[in-house]
Every structure is written in C-alpha cells, then in structure tokens.
Amino acid sequence: MSIISLIRTRIIGQRQPLTSVRRSGSTIGWCRLTVEAAARAARYAAFEAVLGPGDLLILGHHADDQVETVVMNMLRGSERPGLQGMPSDRVVGQASLVRPFLKVERARLIAYAESHGLEWIEDPSNARVQHDRNFLRHDVLPTLDQRFLGWRRRIKTALARDESFGQAVDEAVSRDLEVCLDGLGLRVDRLIKHSHARQRMILRRFLGERCPQQPSGRAIDEFLDQLQSSKARGRAELLVGDWTLDSDRGWIFLVSQKDAPLWLPEQWQGERFRRSGRLLLCQHSVRGGLQKPISQYRMSAMHLGLKIQRGHHQDVRELLRAAGIPRWLRERLPVVMEGESVVMVPAVLPWLEYPLVGDIGASSPSDAGWGLSLMMTGPPS
Missing domain, CATH: 3.40.50.620 (HUPs)
Structure with a gap:
C-alpha cells in the first residue's frame, strides 16, 4: 500500500479532514x-x-x-x-x-x-x-x-556554534548589501571596495533575496573577474536559470528573461501620466518636441535596426547606449512611431534627461511641443 493510501485510510478512519495534492x-x-x-x-x-x-x-x-x-x-x-x-x-x-x-x-x-x-x-x-x-x-x-561514540552530539554542538556565527555574518552581509544598493540595482564602485570574499557574499545575498536559483561559486568568481577586467570595461553577464545578472555602466541588475518588453499598448490615450509595470511615463511640454500629442502616434517595442532621423539616420539603440542607459533597459524601451518612422525616443531618467526628437513631425527648437519621459519605479527583478 502506498503512503498516500495509508494516510488516507488512517485519516478517514478518524474522521479528520484531509487535503491531498499530487x-x-x-x-x-x-x-x-x-x-x-x-x-x-x-x-x-x-x-x-x-x-x-x-x-x-x-x-x-x-x-x-x-x-x-x-x-x-x-x-x-x-x-x-x-x-x-x-x-x-x-x-x-x-x-x-x-x-x-x-x-x-x-x-x-x-x-x-x-x-x-x-x-x-x-x-x-x-x-x-x-x-x-x-x-x-x-x-x-x-x-x-x-x-565514534558521541559524534552526533558533537555535530549538533558544532552546528549551533556555526549557526550563531552564520547569523553574525548574515547581519554584516545585509549591511554591506544595503550600502551597495542604490535604487534600481547594485553600484559597482561600492561593491569593489570590499574584499573578493565579501563581494561574493554580497552577490549571493543579492541573488538569494531575488532569484530562486543560485549560481556556483566558480560562476560568481568569473563574473567578478569580468567586472574588474580592463578588457571587459565593466561589462559582465552571468546566466542564472531564467535570470541574468547583468553589469553595465557601473550598475549590476538582475533581470528576468521571462519579463515582457517594457512597452505600452499601441495607442496612448492622452493621459499625462501612465504606469506600465515598473515604468512611470509622463507626457509633457518640451521645446522642440512633437507637434502633435502622443495619443496621435503609435508606440512600438524596441528592436534591432530602429533608426531615427536627426539630420541623418542614427541607430536608436546606439544613442541609448551612448546615453549610459543599461543594456537590459534599453533593449526593452518603447519608442514613438509615425507610420514606419521613429519620431521620438522618450527621455529615460536619470540617464537621459530630455527626449530625442526626430526631424519628422518636430516643432521648431524654439517652440513648445509634446515630449515623453520614462522613470523606473522599481528594480528590474
């Protein structure tokens, strides 16, 4: 008889409620x-x-x-x-x-x-x-x-000792992590001030609080080596199951690969503020902005090959990279389209203060037009 059958027989015999899940x-x-x-x-x-x-x-x-x-x-x-x-x-x-x-x-x-x-x-x-x-x-x-007589007792004594020690270490690592965190992710300059051993523990705590899976110690060491490599220029990436630990432009972010792109339904309804996941979007007035309200344009997800005409055609993703916007974020941002043309790349605070407005549909530099700005309201994970 299976364990489930044994339990069911015993519980039902005692007229006790039973919930079983397979x-x-x-x-x-x-x-x-x-x-x-x-x-x-x-x-x-x-x-x-x-x-x-x-x-x-x-x-x-x-x-x-x-x-x-x-x-x-x-x-x-x-x-x-x-x-x-x-x-x-x-x-x-x-x-x-x-x-x-x-x-x-x-x-x-x-x-x-x-x-x-x-x-x-x-x-x-x-x-x-x-x-x-x-x-x-x-x-x-x-x-x-x-x-080995009494070895179980000695194991339990050692475990109690190590648990006490581990609690003290956990408290110290929590304080270290709090110092390294800044809004959306980990600050690389703050992390690398610590010893390599403490960096490993800070990263483990950061991952442990946000990610159901943990990488090996060797994988974390390789990530930290990439982080400080002059050849990598601060770029590092570590895959952890369905997640990516991504370092770019002085920040470390944990990004779920299952996250949908951070873009809106195709039509903006004209409201001044709009929330989409972890993005807060604001329609506002800006000099040299678009001549028409955002509601009269189409919103599109970021993808390879998008260009905006500003004197000449410029690669949108490259403009975002040059502005210092982290890789995981610039690959998920919305853009404003008219037909098949990109007419505006929204401002992305705190990295890009003003929207990038194309030549198509723009008001003159001295006139007020419509702009769109985005602000992250929470970490990517």
Whole structure:
C-alpha cells in the first residue's frame, strides 16, 4: 500500500479532514534534479499553493533528521561557511513553517508516542537505500555510531556554534548589501571596495533575496573577474536559470528573461501620466518636441535596426547606449512611431534627461511641443 493510501485510510478512519495534492517533475527552471530533490521541490511548491496568509505549517523533523541533513550538505558542498542544517523556522509562501522537534532525538519521540498510545505511519520509501539520505541513515551513520561514540552530539554542538556565527555574518552581509544598493540595482564602485570574499557574499545575498536559483561559486568568481577586467570595461553577464545578472555602466541588475518588453499598448490615450509595470511615463511640454500629442502616434517595442532621423539616420539603440542607459533597459524601451518612422525616443531618467526628437513631425527648437519621459519605479527583478 502506498503512503498516500495509508494516510488516507488512517485519516478517514478518524474522521479528520484531509487535503491531498499530487505533484510531479524532475526540473526547476534549467536544472535537472535528483528524485529526492525533485520530490522536495514539488512538496514545498504544494505547501505554497495550499497555505495562505497567517497559516502555520508544523513539520516533524527531529534531531536525527538534522544530523542527516548536516552530513548530506557536507557531502554535496556548500558556499556558506560552517555546518548547514534545516532552519527551525522560515517563511513558506505566505505562511510560516516551524520545526519544533529539531533538538529532540527520534528515540525520545517514539518512546513518548508509545507511552501515550499514539500511532504514526512509516513511509515505505524510507527503506529504499538507493536514495542518498536513506543510504546514509541505514548504512553509513550507524557505522559511525559504532566507531565514534558521541559524534552526533558533537555535530549538533558544532552546528549551533556555526549557526550563531552564520547569523553574525548574515547581519554584516545585509549591511554591506544595503550600502551597495542604490535604487534600481547594485553600484559597482561600492561593491569593489570590499574584499573578493565579501563581494561574493554580497552577490549571493543579492541573488538569494531575488532569484530562486543560485549560481556556483566558480560562476560568481568569473563574473567578478569580468567586472574588474580592463578588457571587459565593466561589462559582465552571468546566466542564472531564467535570470541574468547583468553589469553595465557601473550598475549590476538582475533581470528576468521571462519579463515582457517594457512597452505600452499601441495607442496612448492622452493621459499625462501612465504606469506600465515598473515604468512611470509622463507626457509633457518640451521645446522642440512633437507637434502633435502622443495619443496621435503609435508606440512600438524596441528592436534591432530602429533608426531615427536627426539630420541623418542614427541607430536608436546606439544613442541609448551612448546615453549610459543599461543594456537590459534599453533593449526593452518603447519608442514613438509615425507610420514606419521613429519620431521620438522618450527621455529615460536619470540617464537621459530630455527626449530625442526626430526631424519628422518636430516643432521648431524654439517652440513648445509634446515630449515623453520614462522613470523606473522599481528594480528590474
């Protein structure tokens, strides 16, 4: 009988409510996962889907589970210093998760359950030693118990020490990150003032708070090397699953590759302000602007080959690059079109103070016309 059938039989027999969710899959983003990792990811995805604000999820992981987790993390390798176990509490989706038994051994829990007539269900899959954690539990750790008496207690003591140390490091890294952040992204000049080790930790925290996936330490090192390479001139790029860590013009941004272009429906309705995602657009008066209101033109997404006539034809993307607008942003901006001609490239604050107006449809330099400015209201991630 499957674990689901066992649980359903027991719960229904006790006339208790039961919600079951079926999940499957072996990938997250670009990464193929082991069966254990895929099951864990699917399990937590189900938790997030079911739990709501204010809900509390209580898990029964105990001290022996914690020791197994520490050993598993040691064998896998970790970028964080010190021993790594399961947190006693954390956020899961909109709810809270707690593990109240992490300092209680399995034997004590079983003894308590037996003395109070409590019943529990053993997952049959826990006996399959082809899974890494089960192999550790049944074949490796008992051997260590025989050879190194008290090693589990020493592991737990070391874990408590490293968790305390890790908390202090996390607080320091949070302060470093706060200093390096400036509005939309990370300031490169502030980041590189720190040692290489601290740069790595700042980037990891920056990614960890915004991105569900983490790159390897080697990938981060290569990104930092590119960042300070005179040949790269401050340009660096790191792909992290569906995300890109992009450095350009003294800034580092994390950009989702699934983001839609930052452009509007084709027709502007004439309002002065308009919000589109993380863009705030403002129609205003400007000398030498367009003769007609923006509502009488067409909005188009940025794409290769767009040119604007200003005395002669100029490449729009090159104009934006010369203005210092970051690569991820200039590739997603809208432009104002009349027919097949670009008549205006909006101002992009704080990089481009005034819109770039073409010769077609422009008022004279001394006369007031219509302009369009854009301002980012949040980071790209």
